[in-house]
Amino acid sequence: MTVANQRFLQACRREPVDATPVWLMRQAGRYMSVYRALRARHSILELIKSPEHATEVTLQPLDAFDLDAGIIFADILTLPEAMGLELEFISGQGPVFHNPLRTAVDVDRLQPVEPREALAFTLDAIRLVVRQLAGRIPLIGFSGAPFTLAAYAIEGGSSRSFITAKTFMHQETRAWHQLMEKLTAGVTDYCLAQIEAGAAAVQLFDSWVGMLTPTDFRAGVLPYMQQTIQRVQAAHPDVPVIYFGTDTAGLLPSFRETGATVIGVDWRIDLAQAWDLIGRDRAIQGNLDPVYLFAEPAVWQSAARQVLDAAAGQPGHIFNLGHGVLPRTPPEHVAGLIDFVHRTSCRPS
C-alpha cells in the first residue's frame, strides 16, 4: 500500500523531504496515560500477544502526535521464546529466561521457528494496524538483532557486565556461531514475515551490542548482521533496514559494513561525527538524549536544533531519540518536540 506521508521512507532512501521525518523509539509506552490504563489491566505479554491490544497500543501515539511513522508494539524476546526459551517479565527486574543457554548442548536444544505460526499475533497486529492507518503513515516492524538475543539467551536476563554471555562468546566459539546462525535464520524469517504482513521498514534492535570490543563485533556479530540484512534486502530491495544499538561510537565504522540502509545512533556521539564514520552514502537516525525531554521546552528545543543542524544540508536524516522515550517523560514535551522538528526543518518545496 502506498502511504500518503512519504517523509520517513524518502529519508531512508536519502531523497529530499519537505521536513525532517520523526518517530521515537518506545513512542508507545508508559509515559502515556492511555497506555498505563491498559497496562493496569493486562501484563505486557498479554498486550503483545493480543493483536487487538497490540494494535490499540501501536495506534495510541499515532493518534496523539504528528509522527511520520508508527512502530508495531511487540517485544524482541518473543522470538527466542518461540524458539524454546521460557520468558517471564518480572516486575521491577525486567524480562528473564528461566532456562538460559549455557552449553553447546543447550544451543542444540534451540528450536527453529516458523514466525508465521509462532509469532502470528504480531503479524496479525501489523495487518490490523496497516488497515487502520489506511495509508496515512508507514509502519515499522522490528526484531531483536541476533547478538542481543544471544546475549539475553545466554545471560538469562539483563546484567551489569554480561560475564556469562561474553565468556561464552570468547570461549565456546563453535557453539557461539551455531547459536548466531540459528538466531540469524529466525530473525531473518521474522523480518520477512513482518514485511509480508505490511511493515514498510524493519528495525533491528541490537540494544546491547555496545558492550563489545570492535574486534569481537567483527568476529562474532558482523557476519550475521550482513547475512540478515542481505537476505531481507534480496527479498525486498525497497524496504529499508535500520540497524540500531547504544554505546556504539567505537563500532560505527563496522556498522557501515552491515549493509543497513539506515544506522541508528545514540546521543553519545555528535551526529555529524557519527555520519562521517558511517559514511554519507547511508541514512542516519537519531540522536537526541531522551533525558532532555524532562527539561523545559527552551532546553530541548536548543538540543534538538543542534541535532538538526548537525544533519543539515544533506538528505537522509530521520530524527529520533538516542534511545527509547523514558517512562515519566511529559507527553506534552513529546508532542512539542515532534512539531518543533517539523517546523524547524521545514524546507520550501
Place this chain on the structure above:
Amino acid sequence: MTVANQRFLQACRREPVDATPVWLMRQAGRYMSVYRALRARHSILELIKSPEHATEVTLQPLDAFDLDAGIIFADILTLPEAMGLELEFISGQGPVFHNPLRTAVDVDRLQPVEPREALAFTLDAIRLVVRQLAGRIPLIGFSGAPFTLAAYAIEGGSSRSFITAKTFMHQETRAWHQLMEKLTAGVTDYCLAQIEAGAAAVQLFDSWVGMLTPTDFRAGVLPYMQQTIQRVQAAHPDVPVIYFGTDTAGLLPSFRETGATVIGVDWRIDLAQAWDLIGRDRAIQGNLDPVYLFAEPAVWQSAARQVLDAAAGQPGHIFNLGHGVLPRTPPEHVAGLIDFVHRTSCRPS
C-alpha cells in the same frame, strides 16, 4: 623519591620503555582472597579511613603480582562526604548519599574542603605506602572527576538514566556551574595534597561522563577538567595526570582538550582508533575488556596481544583493563596477564 621501576612514568612521558608498563584499575579488591578476608571483618569505609588498613590493601596486589604501579586504596566519594554529603555503602546497592543536592540552595550548602584535614586518612595511607614501597614502583593517587562527583551528589547514588543529575545540568545551569566550581576546587586541592604526600601520578576517574552528549561535555564539564588539570600541572609539571572514563568513544576528541598527560579508554573502541582521536602526542592507557579474564589463558592472551599490537611502534602506552578488575576474576589470570604483557612487549634495550 626516585623509583627503581620507571616504566610507568616513562610511558606517561612517552619515553621509550624496556617493556609496556601495566597496572589494573581495582587491582586491590574482592577478587583477592586476602582482601575478602579483611572485608569480612571491616566495612569498606573502615578500610579506607584507617591508614593502616588502606596501606595493607594497597600493597596486597603489589606483593602478589609484578605490577609497574600501585594505586592508593580509597574511594572517590570521600571527597563529597567531606563537603557535607552523608555517605553510606549499602550492601547490594552500592554507595548512596542520604542528602543529595537537588536545588541551588543545596549547592550553597556544600562546604569547601581542606583535604589535608578531612581526608588525612588517605594522605597518611599514601605516606605509609610510599615508605613501604621504598622506591620499588610508583604510587598513583586519584580522585573522582568533578562531573562524576556532581552526578553522584545530585542523583544520590547510581542510576539507570541519571534523569535527575542530567536535568539539573540541562536546566539549572547557574547552580550547575557553581557546583562544578566547588568540586573543581576540592578535587584540585585533593590531588595536590596526594602529590605532596608522595603520589607520583594522579588519575581522575570520570566513571559516568560517558552518559553525556559531546555538546554537554564541552559546555558543562570540559572547562572544569581543564582548570583541574592546569592547576595540578602548574604546581607539579612532572607529575602525570591521567583522565579516565567509560563509554567515551564519542568524547575522545574533547578529552584531548582537557590537557591530561594520559587518556584512559575503555574496551569499546580500538586502541589505535582511540589514539588517533586523542592525538599521538598524548599517552594512552587501556584497554582490555575485563571480562576476558574469565576465559582460558589462550583467549585473553590473544586479546591482550591485539591491544599491544594496536599500540606497537610508538612510546606512550600504559597497559590496563578498560575498567576495573571484576569481583570473581581468577587471580592467577591477573598474574598471568601481567607477565604476558611484560614478556610480549619486551624490547631489546
